[in-house]
Amino acid sequence: MALLNVNDLNAYYGKSHILQGVNMTIDEGEIISLLGRNGVGRSTTCKSIMGEVPPKGSITFRGKEIAGLAPHQIAQSGIGYVPENRDVFPGLTVKQNLNLGVKPGQGASRWSEEDFFELFPNLRERQDVDAAALSGGEQQMLTMARTLMGDPDVVMIDEPTEGLSPQMCQRVADLLEEIARRKIAILLVEQKLTIAMKISTRVYVMGHGQIVYEGTPDELMSNDEIRQEWLEV
Numbered sequence: 001m002a003l004l005n006v007n008d009l010n011a012y013y014g015k016s017h018i019l020q021g022v023n024m025t026i027d028e029g030e031i032i033s034l035l036g037r038n039g040v041g042r043s044t045t046c047k048s049i050m051g052e053v054p055p056k057g058s059i060t061f062r063g064k065e066i067a068g069l070a071p072h073q074i075a076q077s078g079i080g081y082v083p084e085n086r087d088v089f090p091g092l093t094v095k096q097n098l099n100l101g102v103k104p105g106q107g108a109s110r111w112s113e114e115d116f117f118e119l120f121p122n123l124r125e126r127q128d129v130d131a132a133a134l135s136g137g138e139q140q141m142l143t144m145a146r147t148l149m150g151d152p153d154v155v156m157i158d159e160p161t162e163g164l165s166p167q168m169c170q171r172v173a174d175l176l177e178e179i180a181r182r183k184i185a186i187l188l189v190e191q192k193l194t195i196a197m198k199i200s201t202r203v204y205v206m207g208h209g210q211i212v213y214e215g216t217p218d219e220l221m222s223n224d225e226i227r228q229e230w231l232e233v
Contacts, residue, residue: 009057020209033196036206080152090132101149109151116145137168
């Protein structure tokens with residue numbers, strides 16, 4: 001049985017039917033990229049799994065149904081979510097933001113502050129600085145690090161490289177690979193195909209609120225028809 005199993009997932013914004021029968025699976029330690037043009041439902045898929053958008057259908061995590069649970073219950077079960085909008089607590093320091101990621105009663109974690117300071121030396125240098133003073137790239141690092149401090153088994157990351165410099169994009173890619181090395185599964189929403197193709201185990205392509213393709217990165221790169229119809233501008 002898959003670690004995370006999404007079956008016939010539907011979601012609505014008002015009367016708009018955004019997700020229309022989405023099916024996907026994620027196994028332990030996989031990096032799954034969810035690809036597609038803007039507006040096809042990729043972010044809504046993450047929000048529905050996290051309970052931020054009411055889901056219709058089945059979402060099971062470690063064999064237990066989580067569709068309909070509150071977001072904090074889903075987080076406690078072992079799913080992390082890094083939204084696109086870099087939600088840091090601006091009036092708190094970097095160190096305080098990281099500590100907020102630790103769950104109440106959490107035992108030994110696969111992650112420590114030192115892990116992130118090694119991966120992102122900028123955060124070490126600015127650990128006592130308010131998050132509001134960080135650059136966009138540094139805030140993105142901090143948001144991802146804070147989520148991982150809660151030691152999730154699956155982490156959904158929405159557009160982590162958007163607006164970042166090439167050097168910062170590489171840092172993010174390094175972190176994604178380190179996450180997978182620690183047997184944490186990733187659902188990655190990413191616009192940059194080069195990063196997604198390099199690090200993913202499998203890819204799903206979305207179009208019009210549905211999964212229109214599933215395969216390996218190599219299979220997708222050899223399928224000109226799918227790329228032209230659903231990915232290329």
